[in-house]
Amino acid sequence: MRTMVGSSPEYSQKRSGAYFTPDGVSAALVAWACRKSTDRLIDPSCGEGQFLALHRNSVGIEQNPVSAHRAIEHAPGALVHEGDFFTWAIETRERFECAAGNPPFIRYQTFKGDMRRRALDLCLHLGVRFSGLSSSWAPFIVATAGLLKRGGRMAFVVPAEIGHAPYAAPLLDYLVASFSIVQIVAVRKKLFPALSEDCWLLYTEGFGGKADKIDLTVVDEFVPARTPPKPTMQVDVGEWRTVWNRRLRPYLLPASVRGLYAATLADPHTHRLADFATVGIGYVSGDNDFFHLRPSDAKRLRIPSAFLQPSLRNGRAMPDKQITRATVEDWKRNDDPVLLLRLTRDQQLPTAVSNYLDSSAGREARQGYKCRNRAPWYAVPDVQIPDFVMSYMSGRNVNLVRNAAGVSCTNSLHAIRVRDQALASKLLPQWSSPFVRLSCELEGHALGGGMLKLEPREAGRIVFPSAATIRKTNDDQWEDAIGSLQRWRHYAD
Structure with a gap:
């Protein structure tokens, strides 16, 4: 500066x-x-x-x-x-x-x-x-x-x-x-x-x-x-x-938009994402290139499938609505590096896995900060199977997809675990509505380069209005507000 x-x-x-x-x-x-x-x-x-x-x-x-x-x-x-x-x-x-x-x-x-x-x-x-x-x-x-x-x-x-x-x-x-x-x-x-x-x-x-x-x-x-x-x-x-x-x-934003949004916040029937779900980040592998294998590499190295967990590495590979088994099969057909080497402490390792850990790539990976500060170095912690996956950094819209295939995800994404299934089923269909999209803009922040970033705490504050609020509001007004905030973060420039 x-x-x-x-x-x-x-x-x-x-x-x-x-x-x-x-x-x-x-x-x-x-x-x-x-x-x-x-x-x-x-x-x-x-x-x-x-x-x-x-x-x-x-x-x-x-x-x-x-x-x-x-x-x-x-x-x-x-x-x-x-x-x-x-x-x-x-x-x-x-x-x-x-x-x-x-x-x-x-x-x-x-x-x-x-x-x-x-x-x-x-x-x-x-x-x-x-x-x-x-x-x-x-x-x-x-x-x-x-x-x-x-x-x-x-x-x-x-x-x-x-x-x-x-x-x-x-x-x-x-x-x-x-x-x-x-x-x-x-x-x-x-x-x-x-x-x-x-x-x-x-x-x-x-x-x-x-x-x-x-x-x-x-x-x-x-x-x-x-x-x-x-x-x-x-x-x-x-x-x-x-x-x-x-x-x-x-x-x-215009005072009229702020007034309607504030009134929605005051409505007792309004909820935030954190009311029914927990927002966390995915795992930190310590060396994504080493721990994520392409199917062709796993086959060549003879790594048993029992030690491989399908995983979403970043938001670019996210589908629009849900991750299905067909989605994972597409990743595999494309030979994308989507197979996480998932090993645990005190686990009996087959020869093929031990050989990979002792390879030159493995010796280099274990020197990384995260790997050398955990025991054993090859056991990636906090690998979860979330109910939904949310984009951490977004362009036009924040993406939220159902994890129907049971994949895990890295810390480049948010792992969403639903606590109240009934409330989630009622509110999550609103995700693509103009109001919720505006809430993502307001609760997140500009990262630079036009991107919107949502930290876990910010994501938990995303607002879902009551049905009465939705009936009383004008979608065009919300869309104009979304466009305004996107221009401020230079996405729409």
Whole structure:
């Protein structure tokens, strides 16, 4: 999201979450945040000094030594500190009138170690508890707010995940409890065309105050200006927390659609998927290529069929409505790698299986992280036979198919186990209805590249309305709402 040029892998662009901010965007954010020449500005992750160069009375922190040196050259009037921002924030006594920037978007998998510990500890000291899945940008913003003087302001580029990610909810709770004005500008057209990640804008003002609403501006394209665009609506914080599960994404829809959806949620005859089924992920093999055999390979290796379990590896092979024995036979005729080598602990293994485990492919597979951390390495755990299989990542529609053939599935899919068969039989025929499809859009989140992703907890929240609700609603209205959300995730672009 900001420029990063260091050659060291530790500071690579992808690892550091660093991409160049369009000049018009950085100029607009700094122009709004800095009201006077004497205002002291901080950029907590300044890169090469793009924001610092726009206001002489500024301080930047940058961990990449190459970028820090270039920031000094690019913004000679600024004070640039090389090092970890969170360490600096803990130690400094300086306070600022304003902040602006584009904090690095580093996902939790690589936001780790001492930096992560310092970041989360500092945020906890400031009253914000982030989950272990938090990306780096959210702690950056909380820690920066903690360095403001009373009445201070912030203007940041933020990932669109602020509108839906569970880890972003503690950030928004902190912002409305700490600023008198919190405004988010949701931008449909990408600020960074080369990235799959969508970005929005965050403006906060009046540090030390408190807001009971979030000003939300919904625009198709951001036009840089010295002041942010006027709010499209004022989001009641209580409604955001209770009705919409602390997500802003539903507010991209017309108020009429949100009202009907909210009324459906309040109907006692409305159910969620988790009311009658358990949503889990499939098994993790540790090496899909080794553990999934083609029928021709199984025949060549003389692996007995008793040790092979038909399995669905990904959503691309899912049929439209159900997986039948005919489906599995088609997979086998195509010689697809659909036979899971299913072995258990303390099982007597035939020579053919032992030979395969001791082959060069087996010796390589057992070195993988998952395999070497289980005993025995070849026993794939949590292999289930679900009642239904659901796509984890989807394009136009989320696919749910009945598992009539008794196949298993990998963690690229959701394994659905029905607990209440009567309720499932009543509600699941609604799966392809416009309302349920809209619910999938609202409960899931954009992954990038136009895809919709549903985590298990999100999938469990998919709503099935009562028959009375279905009779009273207009399918065209739901279809328009589905199309709108798909355009926001760029599927329909």
